[in-house]
Amino acid sequence: MKPILAIISALLVTVIPFLVLFDIGLLYHIRIMNLIFLFIIFMIIGGGISTWFSNENRIRYSVYYGLIILLLFGTIQLLNIVNSYYIYLLAPIFAGFAGIIAKNEKDNIKNGFNNISNINYKSFFVNLYKRNKLFLNASILIFLASLIVGSVGPFLSGSFHNFMMNLTLHYFSEIRGDNPTTFAIFLNNSTLAFLYLYIGGIGFGIFSTLQLIQIGLITSFISVQYPYSILFLLPHGIFELSAYVIATAAGFKLLSITISMIRDFIALQDDIPINEQVDEILDVNYLKFKDSLILIVIAIFILFIAAIIEANITVPLAHYILSLISH
Template sequence: MFNEFKRAFTENKRAIYIAIVILIVSMVLGYFFEPYLYKYLNPVVEDLTQKVQSGVVKLTFADIFLNNFKIICEMFILGLLFCFSAVILSFNGFFVGYYVAFSGNLFEVLLYIIPHGIFELSSCALACASGFVLFNFLYKFLKALLIQEDGSFKNKLANSFDSSYDKLKQACILFVTSVILLIIAGFVEAYLTIPIAEFVIGVLG
């Protein structure tokens, strides 16, 4: 099992690195282009703030996890649509960068983001990478299917699936790892982020 996990990461390093670069670049752009993104992203911030204040959205482990789980599922599944995962990851990166810039107090907002953000952003990057690998599986499957000349269509499907199965398995391994990181992130955000941030602010304030 360990070897399977190791292979999933080593054989798909490029996909993981690309996802990390997309996330970092989008966050940096979101931060520096905050004035230009205001009219597009501020309504999202205001809507989220209003829902939290009204109790529609609760900062419980279940709510936090389920909301983020929906996002990483979209990144995984929509990877089949020509790596559309990258668009979803970019939007989330833009939003994080925008929110940090919009909040004004860089040190304080980072205190409220970093404890769980380390795990949550890593989870998002891995989910995006798993979407890339899933697209790679689809590409290999269709390529293998089209180049076969002999045999029934059923056998062609079976042979194509067998030849590309490794990529499907590796995509699922990356996604499961992403879910594990998201569980950790949800726990930290629900129970540890605010106490840690308040403690540091209290000590330094």
């Protein structure tokens, strides 16, 4: 397929569905951050398509696609539909990421689908853990520490107790509706995992760490302060909290990639063509980037399972048990 046709096809299969979902989101008052998450997902799909079907799998066509999206949303911004300006920065960046994936994984994806029954999943996950053990263990330790600190909050008085109460109230004020659907729960939680825990790793891991700490503090604080709330945390909470830990580890992996690429770009040599050095830097860091993507995809898949359990089992079961207790 010619590059221009690849970009057009990417626009058709991403922009139109997204705008439809955007209208639905406005109709049902979906939070703007969730809509931005949908935008990013469609950008990744579109960027991958434009590179996959372009001549020689050129990544720059993916970036072109992102720039086109940027201009389209600039027009929408003038109509005061979208108020988040940094959405412009995300368009070419995520389209470019998708292009890198499509360029490097085209043959692997095709072979994977053809030989899916022959994949050694145990070995795959064991090796994935070994390569990312440092990030996963760090994420687990941070989360466990925040659980311990939050659990003592109800027994304390003064500023820390008031801080935890305000933090909890603010967190739950962000949740819409008393009986959220599976889609609403999944969209909210996956947005948190992707935008704050994963992408937050780029900011030297600060945003990822703070968000995970907040989740741990609130979970343990509310479980001790209001014991009946445990009914609304189990059994989906095991899946959901595990997914957040994995997503944070993916963010830490992204942080390591960011540091590595900054170091490599600083060390660029004058006697070697810039484009060759950039290609080499991208290739060297791609395997690390791939690992971070695998981790966040696993986390989002677990969140999907958690959303199904929460909407269809946890909430109805918790209300039923509370009705029995109240009588």
